[in-house]
Amino acid sequence: MLGNFLDTITIPSPVVNPNIIRENVMRMKKKCESFNANFRPHFKTHQCAYVGTVVRECGITQIAVSSVSMAFYFAKNGWKDITLAIPFNIRELKPLVELAGKIDVLNIMIDHEQAAQYVAENVQGVKLGVFFKIDTGYKRCGVQPQEYETVDKLLSIIGQNNNLTFKGFLTHCGHTYQKTTCEERQEILEGAREAMIALRVRYITKFPKIIISVGDTPGISAAKNLEGIDEIRPGNYVFFDVMQARMNNCEAKNISITVACPIISLHPERNQVVVYGGGTHLSKEYLVSEQGQKICGWVVKYNKDGTWTHLPNALVTTLSQEHGIITFENAADLNQYKIGDVIGMLPVHSCMTSCVSKFMYSTDGTKHGTLLGETEDYPSF
Amino acid sequence: MLGNFLDTITIPSPVVNPNIIRENVMRMKKKCESFNANFRPHFKTHQCAYVGTVVRECGITQIAVSSVSMAFYFAKNGWKDITLAIPFNIRELKPLVELAGKIDVLNIMIDHEQAAQYVAENVQGVKLGVFFKIDTGYKRCGVQPQEYETVDKLLSIIGQNNNLTFKGFLTHCGHTYQKTTCEERQEILEGAREAMIALRVRYITKFPKIIISVGDTPGISAAKNLEGIDEIRPGNYVFFDVMQARMNNCEAKNISITVACPIISLHPERNQVVVYGGGTHLSKEYLVSEQGQKICGWVVKYNKDGTWTHLPNALVTTLSQEHGIITFENAADLNQYKIGDVIGMLPVHSCMTSCVSKFMYSTDGTKHGTLLGETEDYPSF
Numbered sequence: 001m002l003g004n005f006l007d008t009i010t011i012p013s014p015v016v017n018p019n020i021i022r023e024n025v026m027r028m029k030k031k032c033e034s035f036n037a038n039f040r041p042h043f044k045t046h047q048c049a050y051v052g053t054v055v056r057e058c059g060i061t062q063i064a065v066s067s068v069s070m071a072f073y074f075a076k077n078g079w080k081d082i083t084l085a086i087p088f089n090i091r092e093l094k095p096l097v098e099l100a101g102k103i104d105v106l107n108i109m110i111d112h113e114q115a116a117q118y119v120a121e122n123v124q125g126v127k128l129g130v131f132f133k134i135d136t137g138y139k140r141c142g143v144q145p146q147e148y149e150t151v152d153k154l155l156s157i158i159g160q161n162n163n164l165t166f167k168g169f170l171t172h173c174g175h176t177y178q179k180t181t182c183e184e185r186q187e188i189l190e191g192a193r194e195a196m197i198a199l200r201v202r203y204i205t206k207f208p209k210i211i212i213s214v215g216d217t218p219g220i221s222a223a224k225n226l227e228g229i230d231e232i233r234p235g236n237y238v239f240f241d242v243m244q245a246r247m248n249n250c251e252a253k254n255i256s257i258t259v260a261c262p263i264i265s266l267h268p269e270r271n272q273v274v275v276y277g278g279g280t281h282l283s284k285e286y287l288v289s290e291q292g293q294k295i296c297g298w299v300v301k302y303n304k305d306g307t308w309t310h311l312p313n314a315l316v317t318t319l320s321q322e323h324g325i326i327t328f329e330n331a332a333d334l335n336q337y338k339i340g341d342v343i344g345m346l347p348v349h350s351c352m353t354s355c356v357s358k359f360m361y362s363t364d365g366t367k368h369g370t371l372l373g374e375t376e377d378y379p380s381f
Numbered sequence: 382m383l384g385n386f387l388d389t390i391t392i393p394s395p396v397v398n399p400n401i402i403r404e405n406v407m408r409m410k411k412k413c414e415s416f417n418a419n420f421r422p423h424f425k426t427h428q429c430a431y432v433g434t435v436v437r438e439c440g441i442t443q444i445a446v447s448s449v450s451m452a453f454y455f456a457k458n459g460w461k462d463i464t465l466a467i468p469f470n471i472r473e474l475k476p477l478v479e480l481a482g483k484i485d486v487l488n489i490m491i492d493h494e495q496a497a498q499y500v501a502e503n504v505q506g507v508k509l510g511v512f513f514k515i516d517t518g519y520k521r522c523g524v525q526p527q528e529y530e531t532v533d534k535l536l537s538i539i540g541q542n543n544n545l546t547f548k549g550f551l552t553h554c555g556h557t558y559q560k561t562t563c564e565e566r567q568e569i570l571e572g573a574r575e576a577m578i579a580l581r582v583r584y585i586t587k588f589p590k591i592i593i594s595v596g597d598t599p600g601i602s603a604a605k606n607l608e609g610i611d612e613i614r615p616g617n618y619v620f621f622d623v624m625q626a627r628m629n630n631c632e633a634k635n636i637s638i639t640v641a642c643p644i645i646s647l648h649p650e651r652n653q654v655v656v657y658g659g660g661t662h663l664s665k666e667y668l669v670s671e672q673g674q675k676i677c678g679w680v681v682k683y684n685k686d687g688t689w690t691h692l693p694n695a696l697v698t699t700l701s702q703e704h705g706i707i708t709f710e711n712a713a714d715l716n717q718y719k720i721g722d723v724i725g726m727l728p729v730h731s732c733m734t735s736c737v738s739k740f741m742y743s744t745d746g747t748k749h750g751t752l753l754g755e756t757e758d759y760p761s762f
Contacts, residue, residue: 010472011450011758044702066703067657069392086703087645089657090721091391112646114720140704141646141655174701264468265493265522274522276448276470280736284666320555321425321732322447322467323521339495340471351702355661356737358753372739375756377392 004306005365006260006342012277013260014353014360015344016046017307018054020256021238025058028220028237035226040064040083042215042235045351048360049077050368051238064215064233068092068099069378073371075103076381083107085170085215085233087133087141090118095378100126102381107167109133111142113150116157123163130158131170131213134199136192138174145195148202168211168230169199176218182248189219197228221249239350242298246287252310257360258300258344259353261324263337271328273337275345278322282345283352286319293317299326300344306363308344316345385687386746387641387723393658394641395734395741396725397427398688399435401637402619406439409601409618416607421445421464423596423616426732429741430458431749432619445596445614449473449480450759454752456484457762464488466551466596466614468514468522471499476759481507483762488548490514492523494531497538504544511539512551512594515580517573519555526576529583549592549611550580557599563629570600578609602630620731623679627668633691638741639681639725640734642705644718652709654718656726659703663726664733667700675699680707681725687744689725697726 006015025041032039041055042064052063052074062081065071071082072095080103088096088108100106107129110116119128132154135142143150158164173192176185196212204210214220215233221244226232239257240250261277287295297316300308313333318325324345328334337343347353354360358373371379387396406422413420422436423445433444433455443462446452452463453476461484469477469489481487488510491497500509513535516523524531539545554573557566577593585591595601596614602625607613620638621631642658668676678697681689694714699706707724709715718724728734735741739754752760 010470010476011448067392086657087655089391089643089645091643095391112720114647115645118721139651140699140701140706141648262470262472264470264496266495267522270520274468276467279664279733283660284664284733318521320521321736325521339493340499352660352665355702372753373756375754 004304005361006302006306009260009342010262012262012281014257014357015260015306015363016051016239016257016360017363020254021051021054022058024237024240024254024256025055025060028234029058029060031220032226032232035229037226037229038062038231040213040231040233041238042066042085042233043074044070045235045238045354047073047354047371048368049073050360050362052077052079055238064235068095070371071099071106072378072381073374075099076379079103081105083109083131083213085109085172087111088115088119090115093119093122097123097126100128105129107131109170110154113153113157116154120157120161120164123161125163127163127165129165129167131167134169134171134196136171136173136195137188138172140172140174142171145199151199151203166207168207168213169196170213171196172215173219174216176216176222182222185218185222186224189214189223190225192219193225193229217244218247218249236351239354241350242295242346242348243287252298252346255346255350257350257353258308258346260302260342260344263339263341263343266334266337266339268331268334271331271334273326273334273343275324275326275343276322277324277345279319280321281353281356282319282324282347283349283356284319285349285352287348295348296324297348298346300346302342302344306365310346385685386742387683387687390641390723391643393643393662395638395738396641396687396744397432397620397638397741398744401635402432402435403439405618405621405635405637406436406441409615410439410441412601413607413613416610418607418610419443419612421594421612421614422619423447423466423614424455425451426616426619426735428454428735428752429749430454431741431743433458433460436619445616449476451752452480452487453759453762454755456480457760460484462486464490464512464594464614466490466553468492469496469500471496474500474503478504478507481509486510488512490551491535494534494538497535501538501542501545504542506544508544508546510546510548512548515550515552515577517552517554517576518569519553521553521555523552526580532580532584547588549588549594550577551594552577553596554600555597557597557603563603566599566603567605570595570604571606573600574606574610598625599628599630617732620735622731623676623727623729624668633679633727636727636731638731638734639689639727641683641723641725644720644722644724647715647718647720649712649715652712652715654707654715654724656705656707656724657703658705658726660700661702662734662737663700663705663728664730664737665700666730666733668729676729677705678729679727681727683723683725687746691727
């Protein structure tokens with residue numbers, strides 16, 4: 001038996017280790033400080049007020065989020081300086097304006113003149129910072145770095161409303177996730193750094209306080225040179241996950257989130273245990289190994305103090321809606337497990353696991369709420 | 382503009398069409414009736430009390446679910462005959478017993494003697510039906526069809542407790558999802574049918590009321606012969622989705638769920654619009670086309686009455702956490718869209734979309750709750 005709070009859980013339950021979270025935050029913070037870059041972590045990875053508090057205790061005061069709902073949630077939990085790092089959804093102007101009136105700094109992001117026009121025409125009574133999204137190669141959102149005409153047009157539109165302040169340029173190199181080597185990811189980040197610095201050089205005379213903001217955990221982890229970047233916005237680094245470990249951005253021991261799952265069936269004839277814990281609880285993201293093996297998670301054994309130990313001889317090989325299958329290397333590895341025991345999974349993609357989690361335990365057994373557990377679209381405060 | 386409730390939505394919102402749901406239920410119900418099979422739909426696909434009510438209005442009174450939480454949720458919404466179609470998690474015995482005391486019929490499923498032993502030793506004061514899970518080839522859970530010794534042992538264990546009634550054998554042919562042709566899926570279901578009938582033949586003298594219960598939408602949709610099967614438990618058929626349509630189990634017009642997403646950016650230079658609506662709202666499941674194109678969803682245009690029309694010239698090609706990218710065949714197709722418009726996605730896997738949805742609209746604009754929107758692990762009633 002475990003001899004801790006895990007004895008009392010009945011359903012699949014995320015467990016986070018605040019000590020590992022702190023180490024992850026401090027490592028990233030030091031990297032930023034060494035390049036004089038401001039560290040504005042992206043909170044979409046955890047969406048949990050408790051994790052936010054652990055991050056705040058590391059000296060962080062500014063955050064990025066990816067929805068107005070998430071901005072409300074963290075504002076309710078004491079965050080006063082928030083960047084909404086997704087092209088602004090004009091249908092949410094009303095809650096956005098309400099929120100802007102309640103916190104110190106609220107920045108939005110825009111990459112199209114229709115959105116700029118709508119904001120310029122409709123924001124009244126509150127101040128908003130505005131970033132322009134730049135596409136440095138991910139091809140999701142953003143203006144191309146050399147599309148100066150578009151940038152000038154956006155500047156001219158938001159310049160019509162004194163409540164809007166142009167803050168600078170923001171980019172997210174999400175295509176680092178598609179690259180297998182550290183060198184390729186360094187190259188992407190270096191390309192983005194140069195493109196963003198070129199933009200700053202062009203506009204700094206008119207906007208002396210201009211900020212260039214760069215995101216993504218794989219790129220920042222790989223980067224040797226962040227010189228000239230004003231702000232860094234990684235999110236995943238706080239938890240890490242199997243995907244990041246397989247990219248060599250972390251080791252298994254740096255992953256700070258697990259999902260504790262009750263064992264519901266044993267199949268020693270094929271070296272497998274079946275757990276209650278599936279795509280509903282972890283999301284269905286998976287990786288494929290060099291040998292063509294599906295990897296839906298890594299496996300941990302919980303210790304008596306609520307922490308865990310990675311089991312390198314086991315893999316989560318299937319996740320269906322509510323079931324997970326853990327495959328061990330040898331049938332003998334299964335001997336220690338029986339039905340009703342709890343075993344843990346390290347998620348493939350921790351951001352997506354947080355998206356489906358209504359609560360998280362910390363290793364001391366305290367249960368914490370998340371954005372998903374809120375009952376209102378825009379949590380009131 | 383739409384001229385309906387979709388004008389007022391601000392965030393990605395599932396919309397379901399009760400008329401299509403009814404058609405899907407009635408089609409499946411007729412197929413069951415033609416083979417004298419009882420229809421016990423699996424409610425894990427929608428997890429929504431409203432959808433349940435539409436199904437009930439089609440004359441359905443018995444359901445399957447895949448968690449104790451889900452059983453509580455639907456019991457709270459008036460369902461009195463529920464099969465928990467996942468190997469029973471012994472850590473949930475206490476809520477299970479509580480629930481059994483509140484409804485007419487509660488069946489659990491078991492595939493291992495440790496679980497049987499635990500249930501036999503600990504169930505008091507309430508009646509429970511017990512199914513044995515049979516593995517007819519999916520290799521997730523279940524006893525092999527010819528493992529008579531295990532079946533006999535399980536029977537002997539649960540026979541020790543008068544509160545437990547052996548109900549029969551249950552199988553789920555989830556491996557039909559991995560087959561590309563209708564013939565292969567027919568073959569799987571036919572194999573399962575024969576294996577299950579053989580089990581019934583063996584045990585019917587001792588248990589004259591024995592039930593053999595078979596699940597899965599692809600298998601049942603493909604099946605030409607359900608003769609001798611007592612009970613059918615498909616779930617997905619109620620919504621269908623892109624995966625089922627690509628398997629030829631339905632057409633686009635039979636898919637009864639969409640996710641309405643606000644457009645947040647336009648990129649005519651690459652025939653794309655970007656929406657607020659990502660893996661957080663649809664799950665990240667995807668398919669790959671014959672041409673190697675990633676399919677994260679199909680695309681619909683909403684009509685003024687809240688219904689929709691499939692747009693065959695567009696595809697959801699990327700879903701990240703909060704963003705979706707819709708790619709049109711031609712730049713000209715984008716001309717009718719502007720930032721702030723709402724466009725709809727047909728999900729790749731509707732079960733997983735329901736898992737991440739806290740509410741659903743029906744086409745008349747009414748907002749309905751779901752299990753995920755409940756605040757308790759076991760919704761009280």
